[in-house]
Amino acid sequence: MMRPYSEKENVQKKPYYSDRFWVAPQIPKEPVESDAIFASDLDVLKAKFEIKEAYIQRGQMVVYINPADNVDVLMCLRDELSYNFLSEHSAIDWLAKSGEFEIFYQMLSTCKHKRLRIKCFIKEKETLKSVIDVYKSANWAEREMYDMFGVIISGHPYMKRILMPDDWYDHPLRKTYPLQGDEAAQWYEIDKIFGKEYRDIIGPEERDGARIDVDDTYRFAHINHEVPFGAPRSLEKTVTEYQEEGGVFIVKKLKKEDAKILKERP
């Protein structure tokens, strides 16, 4: 038997229906000249660095730079152009398309009331310089980016995984990583808690949180067919009494006349 072919480079969910004549509209990109503050900022950057592309989208300027310039560009933005915050910094996975990560730095200037995005592309095994000396908020953002994408950062004082365990295999936000986790993820907790030798006895972890097993009486109860916890399923009908229908009274000592129900705030 042959397994059906599935694309391995991008295992994210895809629409099951697509109209091949439909062309997705684009969010318009406005020229930088349309905003005076952004235009003067870009002129300062252009004088010092190589700018690959720059435009304004939805009110925020996007500037593409060389990945080697990242520290200098951010230093210039902070010291000369008063962009005093690095609000966010992360990556986008384009490995399937071009073998690259797109890195973005989301900046904010509180005195100019402007937000801009510095972007660059790096190859999968390429190293990116840490910007932690310019903005300390990059400390955890870079760690998270390494954890989630495997982007290699140089010059970070404590480059360790942040959200996933230290010995986790692979980087979960890559498009090649399945949503339910890969083979290594199935065995991770079994190996941790019991040891590898128990793999045959316990079996792999169920990683699909939405899976329902009708024979499982540990996790699922069967209404009207109740059995003791973990016992095999039975088709014998059990009687359920409801309080509303005059059945068992669950709280035996409750006196209704003693209870006080407030209609509104005293």
Add this chain to the structure above:
Amino acid sequence: MQKVNRLKPFFENLEFEREDNHMIVNFGPQHPSSHGQLRLILELDGEKVSKATPDVGYLHRGMEKMAENMIYNEFLPTTDRMDYIAASSNNYGFALAVEKLIGLEVPRRAKVIRMMLLEINRISSHLFWLATHALDVGAMTIFLYAFREREYTLDLIEDYCGARLTHSSVRIGGVPLDLPKGWIESLNKFINHLPIDIGDYEGLLDQNRIWKMRLEDVGVITPEQAQSWGCSGPMLRGSGIAWDIRKEEPYELYDEVEFDVPVSTTCDSYGRYKLHMEEMRQSIRILKQLIPMYYETSPEIMAHAPQYLSAPKEQIMTQNYALMQHFVLVTQGMRPPVGEVYVVTESPKGELGFYINSQGDPYPYRLKLRTPSFFHTGFLQELLVGEYLADVVAIIGNANIVFGEIDR
């Protein structure tokens, strides 16, 4: 040699037995004052912290990965689980980001209702902050008082959307429901009484000797630190930087209502406590202005955009084409234009940002959640150094971190 793959404590580069006055303390992740699952590895020199290493990830659910595998409307209830103390503010941040992405204008009544929900959530979050922070520091009474008032905010939200914790009270393109009958009256009752309650809290705490000793000059954040570490919200305004996104980059109708942005220049925990109290008063002020604005609006609560949003239920049930649209939008999802947005809102904790990169598919290509608590927790490694061990709990409580949005 320790076996790495067994569930035993495994600390590389950490020495527990030392001859000098140093000690390493593991704080959390099950510590009641760690506000969730924060684990801190504290290196102590006597009683002073000489190095702090926050360790997070115990509540990591991979929301960004989930978002890439969900249509936009499916993801909205997941955002409830980020900052679960004020769930509506996350719903709203996400809905606003998608609206910016597809370029949608929301009806005025929906805007008013959204702002009401946001401000009630802010009050609810601040009350929760005050209660747990005071409890951590040792004030039990304030915990009970603040939770009593928080109950009324939860009742209001429950009356509106039926949920108390995971609200999902905002939809992309508007709000699901109009305000129920009698809601405005109970809101009025609540906001008329709350200033008295806030006065009670302040009466208990403001001049309280213990409270002042525990908070004054503890957790001092200089403006430079706050900027460099990407602090936002009360953590930033507590350092004397007046930056409130509602004021500076107004969304919805925040440019039409009058309110002040409280700023504290003392930079310490006590200043941030005063700030939270004042912010609640400003929220009440906004809510009071919103009530007459609500009555002036026309009754539409969802935007009309058939390409992206389903028609109202009455139309779906009566008109064939609306039903077809609805079927396509539910089974396949809306397809926003190609492009990217980064949209920020002022959540009770600070700057809540949603970065969405859309490639024209029903699933976002990349969705990055910028949460204030993540950056505030990262800042702890510098903030805690030099403080006493007993103040660590006060500083964590004061930073107002919620683990749902740190680990996501």
